[in-house]
Amino acid sequence: MKTLKSLILILMFIVIGSFAGEKILIDYGKDKCSFCSMPVKNGKVGSLAITADGKKLTFCTIECAVGYYIQNKDTIKQLKVPNYLNPSEFLDAKDAVYLQSEKLKTPMGMNISAYKTKEDALKMQKEYGGKIMNWEELQNAIKEGFLPRFQHKMHHH
Template sequence: MKKIVLLFSSLFIISCVSNEPKPIKLNVDTCEFCKMTISNGKFGAELLTKKGRYYKFDDLSCMLLYAKENTNVQVQSFFVNDYAKDNTLIPAEQCFYLRGGSINSPMRGNFAAFASDKDQDNFQKQLNAKTLTWEQVFTMY
């Protein structure tokens, strides 16, 4: 009987681990890497570990530098804010990216992420920025 209870308890705990982002509390949460308060909803980022711990960042560059420097942290998911929708986290691997031009992020990573290629195209003209894929962004750091 104890084994059955243990099995169900373990399954319950495992099923409670989510792969969803936790909202960033602007002007409250601090960046895990640079320790600055996260205040801009266009550039925040979040890392979810395989153990279910969330790390929040004020810039995509902070998240990438943290992940590369802390190789003992096993990453399950990366999330970035959608530049077109203030403070809305989306999976980083599925995003369309811009860099440079008139993009001015908190720690000068100067990346903007978008949920759709249409938004990326519209903002590319406005921001005069270069298009990138997640693979290109990830390997830059």
């Protein structure tokens, strides 16, 4: 009887959980970056994409996620980046505000972090220096300063 009650409780949580909005999960330390193949370890910059066919892709950093996006725009339905100040909150990459600061190191070296609001990014910039970018500026920075390092990964159509 106790097992049945436990099972019912577990099932209730599963059902309730599945209606509580989509839960974005990255298995830090186990998932591999879909761009560079490094393990995804840092929750403050580990990002993900959902493809048009519903497949989840994980990335070790925002720069890898955006690099992949630039090369595969047609196949990406959603690109999500973590809010640096609240890493369990994933933001739509197009709506986030970015800070590139040498004092906020990331595994791939472009040192890019994402924020929900411009105010948050400005506060971080005040403390850590660096350059604030929007989605378009970030893509240009990735095209110029990051993708050339991965020419062998470039897809030419």
